[in-house]
Amino acid sequence: MASWVQTLLFMSILFPALVECKIRHYHFAVVLKNATKLCATKAIVTVNGKFPGPTLYAREGDNVLVRVTNHVQYNVTIHWHGVRQLRTGWSDGPAYITQCPIQPGQSFVYNFTLTGQRGTLLWHAHISWLRTTMHGAIVNLPKKGVPYPFPKPDKEKVIVLGEFRNFRHLEACFCLHRMWS
Numbered sequence: 001m002a003s004w005v006q007t008l009l010f011m012s013i014l015f016p017a018l019v020e021c022k023i024r025h026y027h028f029a030v031v032l033k034n035a036t037k038l039c040a041t042k043a044i045v046t047v048n049g050k051f052p053g054p055t056l057y058a059r060e061g062d063n064v065l066v067r068v069t070n071h072v073q074y075n076v077t078i079h080w081h082g083v084r085q086l087r088t089g090w091s092d093g094p095a096y097i098t099q100c101p102i103q104p105g106q107s108f109v110y111n112f113t114l115t116g117q118r119g120t121l122l123w124h125a126h127i128s129w130l131r132t133t134m135h136g137a138i139v140n141l142p143k144k145g146v147p148y149p150f151p152k153p154d155k156e157k158v159i160v161l162g163e164f165r166n167f168r169h170l171e172a173c174f175c176l177h178r179m180w181s
């Protein structure tokens with residue numbers, strides 16, 4: 001056996017975290033939440049009652065399982081914007097394109113693996129106007145023990161920029177930045 005193979009085997013016994021890919025479980029409950037914005041209070045559709053929604057953390061190579069349960073009266077789907085769906089097209093999320101919407105009272109498990117990707121991406125609802133209030137960040141870190149492809153930042157902060165208007169049916173335009181300070 002080549003000595004580097006032995007070393008690798010030995011390392012993987014000693015430090016399984018170095019080579020192991022994890023399964024990341026998330027539960028997204030789609031619920032209404034009263035929010036006061038622009039001097040008006042109204043019920044908005046959120047994930048887990050959060051606006052912006054929860055940040056999903058994973059490492060490159062991890063399998064991500066997100067169970068989405070729909071507790072609102074609208075059909076929903078979630079799209080993992082920028083995630084390369086390799087042989088997991090059914091988890092991509094565009095309603096009526098890769099899946100039927102998750103109907104009120106129903107659940108769906110999105111199951112994909114983050115392969116060959118690092119960086120911060122965005123998830124958002126992919127049906128009608130729901131993306132306006134249903135969106136959040138996906139932080140995809142390098143594998144354990146693998147450095148960033150740039151000097152290690154002192155601090156990391158996720159910043160989600162959104163646009164909120166009082167027009168209910170407006171398709172919002174939003175973008176996402178991650179700041180390294």
Ligand SMILES: *[C@@H]1O[C@H](CO)[C@@H](O)[C@H](O)[C@H]1NC(C)=O
Nearest residue numbers: 031032033034035042043044
């Ligand atoms: C929002 O507020 C209204 C009026 O106070 C209330 O009837 C409703 O139950 C609230 N909805 C939620 C989701 O908290």
Ligand SMILES: *[C@@H]1O[C@H](CO)[C@@H](O)[C@H](O)[C@H]1NC(C)=O
Nearest residue numbers: 074075076099100101102103
């Ligand atoms: C919700 O989705 C189902 C299919 O999954 C579809 O039959 C139904 O018409 C949709 N409802 C609305 C209000 O779009």
Ligand SMILES: *[C@@H]1O[C@H](CO)[C@@H](O)[C@H](O)[C@H]1NC(C)=O
Nearest residue numbers: 063065087088109110111112
């Ligand atoms: C996720 O998908 C993989 C392969 O595509 C499969 O082996 C695994 O059982 C799936 N997990 C769940 C919870 O459906």
